[in-house]
Amino acid sequence: xxxxxxxxxxxxxxxxxxxxxxxxDGVAMFSVSSDQKKIRFRLEVNNLKDFLQATIHLGxxxxxxxxxxxxxxxxxxxxxxxxxxxEGFLTAKDLIGPLKGKALSExxxxxxxxxxxxxxxxxxxxxxxxxxxxxQQ
Numbered sequence: 544x545x546x547x548x549x550x551x552x553x554x555x556x557x558x559x560x561x562x563x564x565x566x567x568d569g570v571a572m573f574s575v576s577s578d579q580k581k582i583r584f585r586l587e588v589n590n591l592k593d594f595l596q597a598t599i600h601l602g603x604x605x606x607x608x609x610x611x612x613x614x615x616x617x618x619x620x621x622x623x624x625x626x627x628x629x630e631g632f633l634t635a636k637d638l639i640g641p642l643k644g645k646a647l648s649e650x651x652x653x654x655x656x657x658x659x660x661x662x663x664x665x666x667x668x669x670x671x672x673x674x675x676x677x678x679q680q
Contacts, residue, residue: 550679553568554569559671569591571614596613657677660674
């Protein structure tokens with residue numbers, strides 16, 4: 544992981560809008576390169592049934608905002624018993640929605656300002672079962 548910019552999101556159902564009662568939880572970690580052109584990420588999810596996708600949205604607490612990054616879909620996830628592990632790298636080409644075509648540094652600015660969150664979707668809760676605000680460490 545890079546050490547220049549490090550972000551983390553604790554992901555729970557209580558942070559969904561509206562809150563979701565679930566046994567699922569998770570954590571997402573993001574490490575930004577010093578030139579802000581690449582982000583290494585790791586998403587770990589526990590006890591989630593019928594995973595659909597993991598996304599990053601812009602928005603504040605209790606507000607659902609637009610998707611700006613698709614972290615994973617059903618086709619590229621790694622499931623080990625009741626744990627999902629997704630990891631990889633993000634670049635500007637991964638930005639969608641209102642950030643499409645912009646520099647990755649604009650997404651980093653949104654994370655730094657507390658305006659981004661991770662949302663993990665399931666078949667039971669397609670709008671999101673667990674969610675967590677991305678915070679700088």
